Amino acid sequence: MMQIDAIPLELKYRIKYPDEFIQALKKGEILATKCKNCGAVYFPPQRDCTNCGKSDMEWIKLDNEGEIMTYSIVVQKPQGFEDKGNYVIGIVKTKDNNFLMAWIIGEPKVGAKVRLTTDGYRLIGEVIG
């Protein structure tokens, strides 16, 4: 059976993020949205409240202390991350009971406390014990 190269398909995408969220990341802060009507909090941030149906939201800062719920050490890196060393991705529960994904710095352990910040681009959880 003869194998030949088919015409490659290159997909390029443009996507949007809320300005407020990206600006806050640059300052080391993590923002979520909160519904002014019913108080529901959304992370990832939503501009529409699907709990009460209103779309009147405000930005709130999430608590910067949390706990590692689980994690993995990425050894085989995907496209876009090939130049990175091994990195640890964790799921963190914040003190104010929100759940988010972050890169973990320090010795990862389920149940370890982390301080949440950013590297200007993504959320970081620094292990503090």
Added chain:
Amino acid sequence: MGRKVGIIGVGNSRFGKRDDVSVQELAWESIKEAFEDSGITQKDIDFVVVGSTAYRGVELYPAPIVAEYSGLTGKVPMRVEAMCATGLAAALTAYTAVASGLADIAMAVGVDKMTEVDTATSLAIGGRGGNYQWEYHFYGTTFPTYYAFYATRHMAVYGTTEEQMALVAVKAHKYASQNPKAHFQKPITVEDVLKSRVISWPIKLLDSCPISDGSATVIFASEEKIKELKIDTPVWISGIGYANDYAYIAKRGEWTGFRATQLAARQAYEMAKVGPNDIEVATVHDAFTIAEIMGYEDLGFVEKGKGGKFIEEGQSEKGGKVGVNLFGGLKAKGHPLGATGLSMIYEITKQLREEAGNLQQPLKNYIGLVHNVGGTGHFAYVMILRR
């Protein structure tokens, strides 16, 4: 609930790296077998649904191509997709067509030609099996990473070990080596698994299913039609359940089991009026070894947290309490996404008809279960089959 629906024909292509066929030729392998198995032909079919994730093959829209090659043009209005659970999404669609009375005979064809694209691109597509915008883009998640979150937490909370996970892979390869249609044909050892390279800790290469090409087909018919056709070995769909869970994995709040599986299982058991202790043979979605361990628990075969013990004690082996993945599972039979769920129905149908040869599970009540997960717990389907 609708009309009673039975399975009258099943087909399964050889799984593996299938450079020797195009997607339509691959689909025909299982369609042809299902026709021969049922004794019907194209003219008898009212409705066909093609299940395919398609992103890794050169044909991004395979349904019309499969339809044309197989002589089914005119009867195939759609392709369906639910990531790794695409096969059972197609089954649900065909089942619903018959149960509702829209069709008397409906066919679900599952096919994916996953090795046409290069491996790096394939992994990048898999890594997007969550929420690209808020996960992959910032954190470089891979598909194994998502399952690794569950493995890490299961180990921390319940003391599950990497050795116990390795036993799932050893079992899968043992049975696959006796199934000529399986991707992998050689047994492996616990040590092979533990020594294989780390992909996304704690998941290693041999904890992971391969990237496979393959197809599977199931033909469903109404009870009236089954009587009319004088089918002597119908397998009945006794219960069916489905659910989904959050895309952004952190939101789920628990990472030791799949809530979607738990919900789908409850629904299927209620409809079938049976419980987990009645199940004698099953396929459990084992894309990674931790998935099978969680599956035992989520489906109720064993108490929460005891999944590792369940495999250690041999309870999921042939002849055990529930024979699980006796054709080799996703792990070693292979995981061509669109075909997988339908291949599971093929397997349990063969088991319930006692046509599984060396891999036959001894049965008393002829009750089997099929469990197919999409993404990393994003979708789950459970189907209970009886003879």
